[in-house]
Amino acid sequence: MSAARADLVVVGSGIVGLGAAYAAARRGMSVIVVDRTETPVGSTVRNFGHLCIGAQTGVARRYGDISRELWLRLAADAGFWLRESGTLVAARHDDELAVLETAADDAQTDVRMLDAAELLRRAPLRRGDIVGGALIEPDLQVNPREAAGAIVRHLASLGVDFRTRTAVTGVSTGRVETTRGTIHAGMVVVAVNHDIDQLLPDIAERSGIVRCALDMMRVAAADLPVPLDAPLLTGWSLVRYGRFAGLPETSALRGRLYAERPDLAALDLNQMYTQLPDGSLILGDSHAKAVQPGPFQPEAAFEAFLDEARALFAVDRFHVLERWQGVYASGPGEFLDERPAEGILALAATTGIGMTCGLGLAETALSAHLQEAFT
Numbered sequence: 001m002s003a004a005r006a007d008l009v010v011v012g013s014g015i016v017g018l019g020a021a022y023a024a025a026r027r028g029m030s031v032i033v034v035d036r037t038e039t040p041v042g043s044t045v046r047n048f049g050h051l052c053i054g055a056q057t058g059v060a061r062r063y064g065d066i067s068r069e070l071w072l073r074l075a076a077d078a079g080f081w082l083r084e085s086g087t088l089v090a091a092r093h094d095d096e097l098a099v100l101e102t103a104a105d106d107a108q109t110d111v112r113m114l115d116a117a118e119l120l121r122r123a124p125l126r127r128g129d130i131v132g133g134a135l136i137e138p139d140l141q142v143n144p145r146e147a148a149g150a151i152v153r154h155l156a157s158l159g160v161d162f163r164t165r166t167a168v169t170g171v172s173t174g175r176v177e178t179t180r181g182t183i184h185a186g187m188v189v190v191a192v193n194h195d196i197d198q199l200l201p202d203i204a205e206r207s208g209i210v211r212c213a214l215d216m217m218r219v220a221a222a223d224l225p226v227p228l229d230a231p232l233l234t235g236w237s238l239v240r241y242g243r244f245a246g247l248p249e250t251s252a253l254r255g256r257l258y259a260e261r262p263d264l265a266a267l268d269l270n271q272m273y274t275q276l277p278d279g280s281l282i283l284g285d286s287h288a289k290a291v292q293p294g295p296f297q298p299e300a301a302f303e304a305f306l307d308e309a310r311a312l313f314a315v316d317r318f319h320v321l322e323r324w325q326g327v328y329a330s331g332p333g334e335f336l337d338e339r340p341a342e343g344i345l346a347l348a349a350t351t352g353i354g355m356t357c358g359l360g361l362a363e364t365a366l367s368a369h370l371q372e373a374f375t
């Protein structure tokens with residue numbers, strides 16, 4: 001191993017680890033990123049690429065806003081696809097419209113109501129079913145399959161040293177033990193997502209972190225009458241995201257959805273879609289939480305994704321291109337931001353909003369830590 005010393009050693013090259021490396025490199029620090037895989041293959045490449053900033057509240061919104069600026073800068077500098085699309089929300093029932101209207105009435109809001117005609121111009125939805133919708137204005141979309149790789153190449157060009165196919169077996173103040181030897185570190189960021197229970201089991205147990213496994217699917221969508229202008233959410237998303245989930249109107253919506261479709265409720269469905277630049281459509285997703293979710297993906301979830309997509313879009317048949325499982329850290333709070341020992345930060349998004357908030361989480365945590373260290 002060449003120079004095994006850096007101001008910052010980052011464990012994990014997903015979006016949170018890359019965010020920490022980017023924050024440190026911009027401050028002139030030397031950085032080594034260690035990952036056990038050759039290229040990023042974790043949650044950061046398995047998701048929708050939906051940066052749902054306007055659907056967050058509180059700390060998540062703050063991290064989302066910081067992430068937004070960082071994503072825009074990184075996309076320009078690293079040269080990857082990003083669109084300032086906002087997010088479309090399709091309402092098929094008055095109770096969904098009521099939730100959106102309350103959110104749009106909020107003086108602080110960046111949710112704008114759309115009538116059915118405008119929504120149909122922007123998304124290939126079946127006419128007749130749509131009663132209206134909304135646009136969540138600040139949201140962005142990236143292609144998760146290319147963004148992390150482009151950020152790695154960009155950071156490498158800034159001097160960040162990537163040590164891949166190298167597993168970290170232990171961290172302590174000033175030292176990172178790996179399968180290729182010891183690296184000495186001024187500071188360590190552990191950003192290993194759900195595998196925090198393997199590297200820092202005490203922190204994982206104390207913080208109640210388990211795994212959340214999601215089924216996902218990609219279909220060809222050449223037959224769509226118009227492209228999907230932006231990530232698309234449905235009523236099933238409104239009952240999940242912070243901005244909408246706590247509104248008084250949402251409990252009636254949740255009650256109806258769960259009563260009408262216990263099968264989808266049992267999958268813990270978030271019915272949403274993004275269209276990739278090649279035209280294919282990502283469909284998802286289901287959620288199953290456990291310390292160690294099983295590796296087997298019941299077909300029922302995929303059948304539900306296809307049935308629901310056929311009902312929503314003006315297409316009768318989809319050709320399935322891929323199915324996969326993604327896993328993220330899940331805990332009682334939205335984020336893990338712990339200091340297990342001096343000079344070590346353990347960071348994770350623990351509600352499946354790491355693409356939206358991960359860069360902001362890493363930027364904020366690193367900046368706070370450096371400020372403390374030098375004052």
Ligand SMILES: Cc1cc2nc3c(=O)[nH]c(=O)nc-3n(C[C@H](O)[C@H](O)[C@H](O)COP(=O)(O)OP(=O)(O)OC[C@H]3O[C@@H](n4cnc5c(N)ncnc54)[C@H](O)[C@@H]3O)c2cc1C
Nearest residue numbers: 012014015016036042043044047168193326353354355356
């Ligand atoms: C299916 C799915 C859909 C999602 N959709 C969205 C979305 O649309 N919007 C959104 O905001 N968020 C979404 N998320 C959540 C988001 O993708 C994650 O929160 C985020 O990518 C987590 O980033 P990370 O860097 O923590 O983890 P990861 O990307 O998983 O990276 C962790 C890295 O750590 C490495 N590692 C682990 N242990 C070690 C070790 N001991 N030594 C060395 N390396 C190690 C792994 O190899 C991996 O590369 C989704 C997640 C999934 C799974």
